[in-house]
Amino acid sequence: MSDNNDRPKALGPNTQLVRAGYNPFDYHGFINPPVTRASTVLFPNAKAMERHEQKYTYATRGTPTTDALCEAVNELEGTAGTIIVPSGLAAVTLAFLAYLSPGDHALVVDSVYGNVRHFCDTMLTRFGVQVEYYDPSIGASIDSLFKPNTRLVHLEAPGSNSFEMQDVPAITAVAHRHAAVVTMDNTWATPLYFRPLDFGVDVSIQAATKYPAGHSDILLGTVSANAEHWKRLKYANGALGICGAPDDAYQVLRGLRTMGVRLERHQSNALEIAQWLEARDDVARVLHPALPSFPGHEIWKRDFKGASGVFSFVLAVARTDEFQAKAQAFLNALLLFGIGYSWGGFPSLALHVDLNDRRILPPPEEGPVLRLHIGLEDVVDLKADLEKGFSVARASR
Numbered sequence: 001m002s003d004n005n006d007r008p009k010a011l012g013p014n015t016q017l018v019r020a021g022y023n024p025f026d027y028h029g030f031i032n033p034p035v036t037r038a039s040t041v042l043f044p045n046a047k048a049m050e051r052h053e054q055k056y057t058y059a060t061r062g063t064p065t066t067d068a069l070c071e072a073v074n075e076l077e078g079t080a081g082t083i084i085v086p087s088g089l090a091a092v093t094l095a096f097l098a099y100l101s102p103g104d105h106a107l108v109v110d111s112v113y114g115n116v117r118h119f120c121d122t123m124l125t126r127f128g129v130q131v132e133y134y135d136p137s138i139g140a141s142i143d144s145l146f147k148p149n150t151r152l153v154h155l156e157a158p159g160s161n162s163f164e165m166q167d168v169p170a171i172t173a174v175a176h177r178h179a180a181v182v183t184m185d186n187t188w189a190t191p192l193y194f195r196p197l198d199f200g201v202d203v204s205i206q207a208a209t210k211y212p213a214g215h216s217d218i219l220l221g222t223v224s225a226n227a228e229h230w231k232r233l234k235y236a237n238g239a240l241g242i243c244g245a246p247d248d249a250y251q252v253l254r255g256l257r258t259m260g261v262r263l264e265r266h267q268s269n270a271l272e273i274a275q276w277l278e279a280r281d282d283v284a285r286v287l288h289p290a291l292p293s294f295p296g297h298e299i300w301k302r303d304f305k306g307a308s309g310v311f312s313f314v315l316a317v318a319r320t321d322e323f324q325a326k327a328q329a330f331l332n333a334l335l336l337f338g339i340g341y342s343w344g345g346f347p348s349l350a351l352h353v354d355l356n357d358r359r360i361l362p363p364p365e366e367g368p369v370l371r372l373h374i375g376l377e378d379v380v381d382l383k384a385d386l387e388k389g390f391s392v393a394r395a396s397r
């Protein structure tokens, strides 16, 4: 965990990525920080221990390696402080635990990451917090959902699997009038393509598992708060003892250095494939915010600097009772796309999305929804692989 004493400098995003968080001359000029594996930290004498007179006291409260990552994220997000936790899911649940108490009411976007919904409907409810889901397109009309005890509004844009955009500045303005804290899962865009705090969000959350780690081999989450909300977040993290490991922090910091170039490639590959899909008769709809046909496109264009590599499309299937079989036939025909959860790594992935947990938004009726994460491969090969999927799905019944 680390406070940000060093305010963001006016550097380009890729320059920031290369330098953020660590000065090589703090450690003999070595380009990367050492991995400090630790539980115990020694004090020179009993008085120093009693007064906690040194920067590091015990490794649950941070190490030089985790601090290097936290400081890098602070610089990218423009936040006062960042904590790291062992997964993206823990990053969201910890933020909720930091700001909510029994008797509170929370507004959570209906297109929220599914495991966060599960946490809300089970543990948060058990702890006496009332959770209400809202339509991602609600904008300033969210005002009508506020109650005297509404303490937190959670956003995720684009939404999980269905990619709805949200009018972030409109929602944060209303939330702040009601003195609620605004948290946002910004994993899709990363702070390179959208900086939540610039749009009024108080607490920005990332599953660093995805693009920051970038290699499908690390789980980590970051929670970054503005000055007003940092103290409470730091306190909650200290109380719970949920801390990210230094080896994982090292790997994520390493991943950050190349995230800009990787994202550019994910973006251009994904956009090319999304446009190619949109032109096909066997695709009913493509759910990608950077496509002008997508309902939230104008908001994306107004607020975001880019798009990442994950989006969905609706396979055109006439009969509802064939949705599942056609989706499975499509996926099973793919050789380059792996069938697997998560995204943000170098290889392409595909899966059949289940949107039946939604309370407000009905799932598309034109066919099954397939989510693609477009990796760093050559687009021509990925298109050929998807072409196989379409032809096998067409022939299946």
Ligand SMILES: Cc1ncc(COP(=O)(O)O)c(C=O)c1O
Pocket (backbone or CB within 6 Å): 086, 087, 088, 089, 090, 113, 156, 160, 185, 187, 188, 207, 208, 209, 219, 220, 221, 342, 343
């Ligand atoms: C938008 C979003 N947030 C959070 C998470 C959770 O991240 P993790 O897998 O590190 O728990 C995911 C995982 O897919 C996600 O898609």
